[in-house]
Amino acid sequence: MKxxxxxxxxxxxxxxxxxVIVITILGILAAIALPKFVSLQxxxxxxxxxxxxxxxxxxxxxxxxxxxxxxxxxxxxxxxxGGGAATNAVNGTLCTESGxxxxxxxxxxxxxxxxxxxxxIVGAAGLVSTFSPTLAQLNAEGFGAAVxxxxxxxxxxxxxxTAGAAGAQVNDTCSFTYTSPAAAGAAPAVSVITTAGC
Numbered sequence: 001m002k003x004x005x006x007x008x009x010x011x012x013x014x015x016x017x018x019x020v021i022v023i024t025i026l027g028i029l030a031a032i033a034l035p036k037f038v039s040l041q042x043x044x045x046x047x048x049x050x051x052x053x054x055x056x057x058x059x060x061x062x063x064x065x066x067x068x069x070x071x072x073x074x075x076x077x078x079x080x081x082g083g084g085a086a087t088n089a090v091n092g093t094l095c096t097e098s099g100x101x102x103x104x105x106x107x108x109x110x111x112x113x114x115x116x117x118x119x120x121i122v123g124a125a126g127l128v129s130t131f132s133p134t135l136a137q138l139n140a141e142g143f144g145a146a147v148x149x150x151x152x153x154x155x156x157x158x159x160x161x162t163a164g165a166a167g168a169q170v171n172d173t174c175s176f177t178y179t180s181p182a183a184a185g186a187a188p189a190v191s192v193i194t195t196a197g198c
Contacts, residue, residue, distance in 0.1 A: 042159065045174055045198040048142065049156045052127055053176050053193060056154065059124040060107050060178075060188050066094050067106045081131075083118050090184050093118055098131045104180040107188045110152040111180055114138070114145055121152055121178050121188075136167035144170035150180040161197020173197025 070088040075095055078085050083100030086093045093100040100118035102109045112120030119132035127133075128141045138145055144155040144164075153175050161173030173196045179189040 042198050045156045045159050046193070046195050049154075049174060049176065049193050049195070049198065052125070052143065052154050052156070053190065055125045055127060056121060056176075056178050057190055059121065059126065060190070063094055063096070063101055063103065063108045063124055064106055066096070067103060070094070096124065098123070098126070104150065105182070105184045105186060107181055109150070109180050110178045110188065111147065111150045113147055120180075122147075122154075125154075127154075135170075139167050139169050144175075146170050150182075152178045154178065156198065159198040171197055 067088060067090070070086075072088055072090065074088055075086045079095035079100050081095065081097050081099035083093070083095075086095040086100055088094055089103075090106050091104060094103055101124045102112050102116075102118045102120045104111060104120070108124040109120035112118075112122070114122060115132055115134040115137075117132055122138075122145055123132045127143050128137055130137045135145065139157060142157060144157045144162075146153045146155075153170070153172065154177070155171040155175035157169045157171050157174075159171055159174045162169050162171045164170055173194055176193045177189075177191040179191075181188050
């Protein structure tokens, strides 16, 4: 006999069929979402590469504008960002708020080794918090770079084309190049991006 004090309703759990259906639906959703997630990672690396290319183009334009404005007249005082006084010569140095930048024909040089002082285009672009970064410092923030002659290759690491040990990684298949101008009055060449290995 039930008394009036027993107010709990009868409870029942899920049946085995209901649990199997829910797990099947979750499996189907996961199978559909996983490839999209992988694609988003590649899209993010491509977007990062495009942003780096924009930073390189902007840095080249700003340094060249500073060179033109100073008219080749050397600075009388040391650069507030460090590195001494800028020569402002066509193949000299130019003072920026972060420090001196090495120029080649009035634009940031693409021939300066990573971590060198003064830096070239890698430092001028400001991709990482260090003004003249090493490859390990670039890798820590998802970038890679390699200098060969007057060409600097910028890359985003993490994709299928990433090669090298940790702290020394580059990705030639998720990259673009910056080539110093060959003569005064010429502009640097910034290639289109390569995204096959992003």
